[in-house]
Amino acid sequence: MVTAHSRTAARLMISPAVVLLLGWMIIPLSMTIYFSFLRYNLLSPGMEEWAGLTNYRYFLTDPAFFAALTNTLLLVGGVLLITVVGGTALAVLLDQPMWGQGIVRILVIAPFFVMPTVSALVWKNMFMNPVNGLFAHAFKAVGLQPFDFLSHAPLMSIILIVSWQWLPFATLILLTAMQSLDQEQQEAAEMDGAGVLSRFIYLTIPHLTRAITVVILIQTIFLLSVFAEILVTTNGGPGTASTNLTYLVYAQSLLQFDVGGGSAGGIVAVILANIVAIFLMRMIGKNLDT
Amino acid sequence: MARAISTRRKATFTLVAWAIGIAIFFPILWTFLTSFKTEAEAIASPPSFLGFAWTTENYSVVMERSNYSRHFWNSVVISVGSTVIGLLIAIPAAWSMAFVPGRRTKDVLLWMLSTKMLPPVGVLIPIYLIFRDTGLLDTRTGLVIVLTLINLPIIVWMLYTYFKEIPGEILEAARMDGASLYNEIIYVLTPMAVPGIASTLLLNVILAWNEAFWTLNLTAAKAAPLTAFIASYSSPEGLFYAKLSAASTMAIAPIIVLGWFSQKQLVRGLTFGAVK
Structure with a gap:
């Protein structure tokens, strides 16, 4: 029972949100696009001039760009691998009968609520520090040489830290999906003689596919923009060993004040994120109809 | 069996x-x-x-030496402020989409979500320059504005999924009884929507509290929330483990407690209803 009156009211109610988001999207983004075609450095104000595609040419042929692109893919891929495999295993485990399930769940979820700067600094100093970190103590205790994680394997270390933050997210979502698994189907399969492994492969995994896809897509959106963890642990170094695309754009624009180059990089990042976003939007859109 | x-x-x-x-x-x-x-x-x-x-x-050392209470207060103002303003904008929008859906409601919802997928570096420079020129750099107002906008799509979506679950027949019954749109909203819908609104509020305070791209890039000493304050420990104070730990514990404890209460909403809010 929708009247013309309530339709007008509905339009009015929705417009502030739409106008604000439209402004948030269009104004800064078109400025970024415009800047990306300028020679524009904050250190020499008033010297802006049209540069055509020069910024893109410099950015895309800069060796740092390839390093950053590779690092971004490794970071996203590595964290996804760890969190999806680990999250599935944990979800299956937490779905089993046990004592204190609620408490274990709380313990597993906790890292997700730790702010990125805290988790990065705690891992960097109290665990990975080659002199006083817990890992160094543990290595010494078994007679090994302490390993300097952040200097010798910076990207790997950051992957580890970020995975710790996102494992709870994957676990929680997959656990929610597990709980809608058809128990009777499982029992029927068991009676027909299906073993634990084949039940997992033919019943559990297909059931989780959708949730896993959602986890992968949503995490990818966030993981493409990992920033604070890199800033407080390695500053992108040594060299560009742990610089991702987000950090590279930040360094170019706010550390080197190269607005033009940074903007070109920002647009490249937007295009990459959009490729992922298209898939995610399709999935969510399909779900809206049901 | x-x-x-x-x-x-x-x-x-x-x-x-x-x-x-x-x-x-x-x-x-x-x-x-x-x-x-x-x-x-x-x-x-x-x-x-x-x-x-x-x-x-x-x-006590952390409290004395650094302006801890100021940063804590900044975090509270920024996360709660941006969430409350976001809710004020989002409630009418989600409401109308859930109860008076039009042909393009679905497109609007998806479009709102797509703004969330814009990587922050894509708009970092313009926002930084606009803030510099309007004096919003390193102010709580500036951060409240940015965090309201980046979390608005999530707020709208969460509210929408909650409002969708309110049965439409109740509204029709109210209308039959002659309730005006205003009365319908205040007396019929609001009481039923409060739990959903509360969950949305909780999850968004958590997300805003932990946001660490804009808070790090747009603040210095004055308006820095806890995320930026803790980042200042990266060197050389980070080598003082006990103090780093004390500052960290104070920064994360309140939000971990809130987080444990919002487990269910977390799944709903962060998957945009795709997993329930």
């Missing part, structure tokens, strides 16, 4: 799950424990787990 579960099997699962749970939680526990040690004990080798002289000195 319920499956008989042997006690032994249950005990094994319990043991494994607890071991993994504690291992995952350990860095938080370790931070908490270290915050009560002296600096010497914090780096002692071998490290002591519980058998140290507990002290609360680090907490």
Whole structure:
């Protein structure tokens, strides 16, 4: 029972949100696009001039760009691998009968609520520090040489830290999906003689596919923009060993004040994120109809 | 037929799950424990787990030396402020989309979501320059504006999924009884929507509290919330483990507690209704 009156009211109610988001999207983004075609450095104000595609040419042929692109893919891929495999295993485990399930769940979820700067600094100093970190103590205790994680394997270390933050997210979502698994189907399969492994492969995994896809897509959106963890642990170094695309754009624009180059990089990042976003939007859109 | 579960099997699962749970939680526990040690004990080798002289000195030192309460207050103002403003904008929008859906409602919803997928570096420079020119850099107002906008799509979506679950017949009944649109909203819908709004509020305060791209890039000393304050420990104070731990514990404790209450909403809010 929708009247013309309530339709007008509905339009009015929705417009502030739409106008604000439209402004948030269009104004800064078109400025970024415009800047990306300028020679524009904050250190020499008033010297802006049209540069055509020069910024893109410099950015895309800069060796740092390839390093950053590779690092971004490794970071996203590595964290996804760890969190999806680990999250599935944990979800299956937490779905089993046990004592204190609620408490274990709380313990597993906790890292997700730790702010990125805290988790990065705690891992960097109290665990990975080659002199006083817990890992160094543990290595010494078994007679090994302490390993300097952040200097010798910076990207790997950051992957580890970020995975710790996102494992709870994957676990929680997959656990929610597990709980809608058809128990009777499982029992029927068991009676027909299906073993634990084949039940997992033919019943559990297909059931989780959708949730896993959602986890992968949503995490990818966030993981493409990992920033604070890199800033407080390695500053992108040594060299560009742990610089991702987000950090590279930040360094170019706010550390080197190269607005033009940074903007070109920002647009490249937007295009990459959009490729992922298209898939995610399709999935969510399909779900809206049901 | 319920499956008989042997006690032994249950005990094994319990043991494994607890071991993994504690291992995952350990860095938080370790931070908490270290915050009560002296600096010497914090780096002692071998490290002591519980058998140290507990002290609360680090907490008082952190409070005194740094402007801790100011940063804490900044975090509160920024996260709560942006969430409340976001809710004020989002409630009418989600409401109308849930109860008066039009042909293009679905497109609008998806479009709103797509703004969330814009990587922040894509708009970093313009926002930075606009803020510099309008004097919003390093102000709480500036951060409230940015965080309201980046979280608005999530707020709208969460509210929408909650409002969708309110049965439409109740509205029709109210209308039959002659309730005006205003009365309908205040007396019929609001009481039913309060739990959904509360959950949305909770999740968004958490997300805004932990946001660490804009808070790091748009603040300096004055408006820095806890995320940026803790980042300042990266060097050289980070080498003072006990103080770093005390500052960290204070920064994460309130939000971990809130987070535990919002587990269910977390799934809903962060998957945009795709997993329930």
